[in-house]
Amino acid sequence: MKRLLKVYMEKPELAAGMLLILLAIVFQFRSNGFFLSPDNLRGVLGLIPETGMVAIGVTLLMISGEFDLSVGSVFALMPMVAGKLMEGEMAFLPAVLIGLAVAAGIGLLNGLITLRFGIPSFITTLGMLFIARSLTVVISGGFPPLLPDELPTWLFTQFIGPGGLVRVSFLWFVLVAVMASALLSLTNFGNWVKSTGGFLEAAASLGIPVRSVKVSCFVISSLLAGFAGLIQVLRLGSPLPSIGEGLELQAVAAAVIGGTALTGGVGTVLGAIIGALLIRVIDNGLVLSQVDGNWFKFAIGSLTILAVIGNSWLRRTARKIRVEVKA
Amino acid sequence: MTPIIECRGLHKWYSGVHALKDISLSVPSGQVVGLVGDNGAGKSTLIKLLSGVHQQDSGDILIEGKVAKLNSPKDAMRLGIETIYQTSSMVPTMTIARNLFLGREPIRFGIGGIGFLDQARMREESVQAIADVDLHLRSPDALVGELSGGQRQGVAIARAMHFKSKVLVLDEPTNHLSVKETNKVIGFVRGLKAQGVTGIFISHNIQHVFQCCDRIVGMARGEIVFDKPVDATNIDEVIEVL
Numbered sequence: 008m009k010r011l012l013k014v015y016m017e018k019p020e021l022a023a024g025m026l027l028i029l030l031a032i033v034f035q036f037r038s039n040g041f042f043l044s045p046d047n048l049r050g051v052l053g054l055i056p057e058t059g060m061v062a063i064g065v066t067l068l069m070i071s072g073e074f075d076l077s078v079g080s081v082f083a084l085m086p087m088v089a090g091k092l093m094e095g096e097m098a099f100l101p102a103v104l105i106g107l108a109v110a111a112g113i114g115l116l117n118g119l120i121t122l123r124f125g126i127p128s129f130i131t132t133l134g135m136l137f138i139a140r141s142l143t144v145v146i147s148g149g150f151p152p153l154l155p156d157e158l159p160t161w162l163f164t165q166f167i168g169p170g171g172l173v174r175v176s177f178l179w180f181v182l183v184a185v186m187a188s189a190l191l192s193l194t195n196f197g198n199w200v201k202s203t204g205g206f207l208e209a210a211a212s213l214g215i216p217v218r219s220v221k222v223s224c225f226v227i228s229s230l231l232a233g234f235a236g237l238i239q240v241l242r243l244g245s246p247l248p249s250i251g252e253g254l255e256l257q258a259v260a261a262a263v264i265g266g267t268a269l270t271g272g273v274g275t276v277l278g279a280i281i282g283a284l285l286i287r288v289i290d291n292g293l294v295l296s297q298v299d300g301n302w303f304k305f306a307i308g309s310l311t312i313l314a315v316i317g318n319s320w321l322r323r324t325a326r327k328i329r330v331e332v333k334a
Numbered sequence: 335m336t337p338i339i340e341c342r343g344l345h346k347w348y349s350g351v352h353a354l355k356d357i358s359l360s361v362p363s364g365q366v367v368g369l370v371g372d373n374g375a376g377k378s379t380l381i382k383l384l385s386g387v388h389q390q391d392s393g394d395i396l397i398e399g400k401v402a403k404l405n406s407p408k409d410a411m412r413l414g415i416e417t418i419y420q421t422s423s424m425v426p427t428m429t430i431a432r433n434l435f436l437g438r439e440p441i442r443f444g445i446g447g448i449g450f451l452d453q454a455r456m457r458e459e460s461v462q463a464i465a466d467v468d469l470h471l472r473s474p475d476a477l478v479g480e481l482s483g484g485q486r487q488g489v490a491i492a493r494a495m496h497f498k499s500k501v502l503v504l505d506e507p508t509n510h511l512s513v514k515e516t517n518k519v520i521g522f523v524r525g526l527k528a529q530g531v532t533g534i535f536i537s538h539n540i541q542h543v544f545q546c547c548d549r550i551v552g553m554a555r556g557e558i559v560f561d562k563p564v565d566a567t568n569i570d571e572v573i574e575v576l
Contacts, residue, residue, distance in 0.1 A: 212419065
C-alpha cells in the first residue's frame with residue numbers, strides 16, 4: 008500500500024492532476040453546475056487541442072534539456088505560409104505540407120544554431136520568436152490572406168461525438184498525444200531523450216547520439232506548433248498574423264505545471280496535457296464564476312509557482328516513505 | 335599469447351601541452367592493472383584514448399592484436415571496452431533497468447534503429463545482471479537517483495558485465511564514496527578476475543589499488559615511470575617513485 012502511494016507520489020503530473028480535479032469541483036459549485044455541462048465542456052475541449060499540442064512539443068524538448076520560445080511565432084507563421092499558398096490557387100494538401108516543412112525547418116535551424124555555436128536555446132529561440140513573427144507579418148503584407156471556400160475544414164473543426172461534444176481536432180490531438188507518449192515511454196528514442204536531458208555526459212559516454220536527439224526534439228516541437236496553428240486558423244477562418252502571441256510562455260507554464268523539470272530529464276506527455284487543460288479550465292472557470300477576466304494571468308502565474316513547489320514537496324515526501332518501508 | 339590491449343608509442347597533445355609522451359603498455363587478458371599517478375600525470379588522457387572519447391595524435395592502440403580505430407565511445411564499446419567514470423555513468427532520473435540498457439536497448443520491432451523497447455526482457459535481465467555482481471536491489475524500476483554512490487558504481491559494473499565487456503576501465507570509481515562503499519567497489523573489481531574480465535583501475539589512492547590489482551603502473555608527467563607486479567613491490571616504493 009505504502010509502496011503504491013510512493014509510486015504515485017513520484018509521478019510528476021500528480022500535483023497538477025489533483026489541482027485539476029479540485030478546481031473542477033470548485034468551479035462546478037461556483038457556476039451552479041454549468042461548468043461540467045456539455046455546452047461548457049464543448050467550449051473547453053474545442054480549444055484544448057491547440058495549446059495542448061504546443062505544450063506536448065515543448066515538453067518533449069524540455070525533457071531533452073532544451074527550450075523553445077519560438078513556438079508561438081511558428082504557430083502563426085505555418086498557417087500564414089499555407090494560407091498565402093492557397094490564396095495563390097495551390098491545393099490544400101501541398102500548401103499544408105509546405106507550411107509544415109517551413110515549421111520543421113525553423114525547428115531544425117533552432118537546433119543546429121544552438122548546438123553548432125553552443126549557445127543556450129533560450130537565446131536562439133528568443134531570437135527566432137522575433138524572426139518568425141516578423142516573417143509572418145511581412146508575408147501577410149498587412150492583410151490576412153483570404154482562404155478559399157471549399158477547404159476540408161470539417162476534417163479539423165467539425166463537432167462530433169455524443170451531443171457534438173468535441174471537434175475533430177480533438178481526435179488529432181489524442182492521436183498526437185498517444186504517439187508522443189508512446190515515443191517517450193515505450194521506445195529507445197524516448198530513453199535517449201530522457202538520458203540526454205537527465206545527464207548529458209553519461210548519455211554521450213554511452214554512445215547516445217545526443218546532438219541528433221536534441222535536433223529531432225526541436226523539429227518535433229516546431230512541427231507540432233505549426234500544426235496547432237493550422238487548426239486554430241481553420242477554426243477562426245482566417246490566418247491572422249497575431250495569433251499565438253504569448254503562447255510560448257503558456258506552453259512552458261503548462262509543461263512546468265504538469266511536472267516537467269526545467270533542468271531536463273523529467274516530464275510526461277500526460278503532464279503537459281494536464282497543464283494545458285488546467286490553464287484552459289482556469290480561463291473558463293474564472294469567467295463562469297464572474298471573476299474579472301484580468302485575473303487570468305494572475306491565476307496562471309500563481310499556479311505555475313504553486314505546482315512546482317507542490318511537485319518538489321511530493322517527491323521529497325515520497326523519498327521519505329522509502330526509508331520507512333526499508334526499516 | 336596476444337595481449338588484449340596494447341598501446342604502441344602513443345602521443346597526445348592538448349593545445350601545446352604534451353599530455354602523453356610515447357606511451358607503450360601491454361595488458362594480458364584477465365589482468366587487473368592499477369594505474370596510479372598524481373593529477374595531471376596523464377592517466378585520464380590515456381583512458382580517454384582507450385574509451386574513444388579523444389583520439390591520439392600518433393601511435394597505435396591494438397585490441398586483441400588488431401589495430402583499432404576508436405573514434406567514439408561507441409567504437410570502444412563495440413570492441414568490448416567499457417568505461418566507468420567517477421561521476422558515475424548513470425542517469426539519476428531514470429530507472430535501473432533503463433540505465434542498464436541505455437544505448438543498447440533490446441527492440442521488439444522498429445525501423446531505422448528506432449523501435450519499441452522489450453521492457454519485460456530489460457527488467458528480467460537487469461535483475462539477473464545485478465544479482466551477478468552480488469548487488470541486491472529491491473526493484474529494477476527504482477530510480478538510479480535513489481541509489482547510493484557505491485550502488486551506482488555496482489550497477490555500472492553490472493552493465494559492463496552484462497554486455498560481456500572484455501575490458502573494464504574504472505576511472506576513479508571510489509572518489510566521493512564512503513569507506514564502506516569504497517570497499518564494496520573494491521569487492522566488485524576483485525570479482526572481475528573471477529569472470530575473466532580485464533580491468534584497468536585508475537586511482538590516486540594507492541591503498542585502493544593495492545587491494546584489488548595484479549600489477550601497478552605508475553605515471554608522471556605523461557610518461558610511464560613505474561611498472562611492477564603487486565607482489566614485487568610495496569606501497570612505499572610506489573609513493574617514492576611518484
